[in-house]
Amino acid sequence: MPYEMIALLMFSSMMLLLLTGQRVFGAIGFVAVVAAVLLWGDRGGYDIGFAAAIKLMRWYPLLTLPMFIFMGYVLSDSKIADDLYRMFHVWMGGLRGGLAIGTIGLMVLISAMNGLSVAGMAIGATIALPELLKRNYDKLMVTGVIQAGSSLGILVPPSVVLVLYAMIARQPVGQLWLAGAVPGLMMAALFIIYIAIRCRISPNLGPTIDRSELDQITRGEKYRLLLAGLLPVGIFAVMMVPFVNGWTSLVESSAIGALAAFFAAVAKGRMTRQVFETSIRQTLAITCMFMWIILAALAFGAVFDGLGAVKAIENLFTTQWGLNPWVILILMQLSFLLMGTFLDDTAMLVIVAPLYVPLVGALGFDLIWYGVLYTITCQIAYMTPPFGYNLFLMRAMAPPEITITDIYRSIIPFVGVMIVALILVMVFPQIALWLPGLIYDY
Known part of the structure; x- marks a missing residue:
């Protein structure tokens, strides 16, 4: 045969x-x-x-996986993420769409703590969504905001998905994380710009908090919340600054992050036996699944x-069919969108990576850059009807008044924003490669 x-x-x-x-x-x-x-x-x-x-x-860098997952669950289960949202609530509630913009900021920081989109979805649906609905935000707007924001978890470092890609594509994890940082922040900025413009055109979509409620919050309370909310930022800085400066290895930095999160929860009096046991159990379950x-x-x-299957398919595309490398790359991205209707990002990666990654390298494309493209495409696929992964997570966590039809309609503009981000990274590869080049002289 x-x-x-x-x-x-x-x-x-x-x-x-x-x-x-x-x-x-x-x-x-x-x-x-x-x-x-x-x-x-x-x-x-x-x-x-x-x-x-x-x-x-x-594979030594795989030790980072349980460290980052543990760090995220400690910060989530100890309710430190609640302080973060309260900070955005107080400081941005006076702006049109301010709470929705603050929710995107929350999702970015949750992504930097955990590296999984599921964590952002769970926190957004349980903390932000009820508050936004209570403040009379449009349900389509807020449902889309939480789904779009949670998808940043697989792009903003420390992305667990990029760790898996690094293992399969044999690329440095640190360079992949840095490559995902600027596109992830760019996408978050595009979400914020879209929300600000929509709420300016239609103020009823994102009303401001009553001035009387904001006046009741003292200046001292505002600064206390600012310090409490920025605690996760400090943990991320303590973890990443030594790594970026070359003082610690990737594994050592992940251990620093896990310890910093643990001691932060202890210092705030929230590291109970139940929180510790739950965090350990969830970390073990997810780590074993990924392994x-x-x-x-x-x-x-x-x-x-x-089998030499990669060479055979490369010959089919380039020699027999005469396709341009960019056409082949676009077809690969479209196949991810199709598979994303019924598979999650990890399944898509392990199914096609043995075929796609060597083919991308043979076509002359940068594998670090392609890892970012793959991740952004997965984010879009997560939110593509009829069977997008995030759509059903949202349906499981949302209140009854938000129907599956609402969820489908809510993601349309955000998918459009993500496609714009994908095109920008494809046309301007330096968006992804600038930071790895600056730090690693890549």
């Missing part, structure tokens, strides 16, 4: 298993090992799985390397 047909059979088998509801790592790993056994016999098949496990265990997914992805990629 031609290798191209074997590769196609592997992909179709994997998608069929995923449609039956099997876990992502189980479907991918099973197809990889079975294909290896059939191609190269028992010894070759077992060696591929074993080699993938050894490679995973020897199994990476293990399966490495095994799947090894089979593809052995």
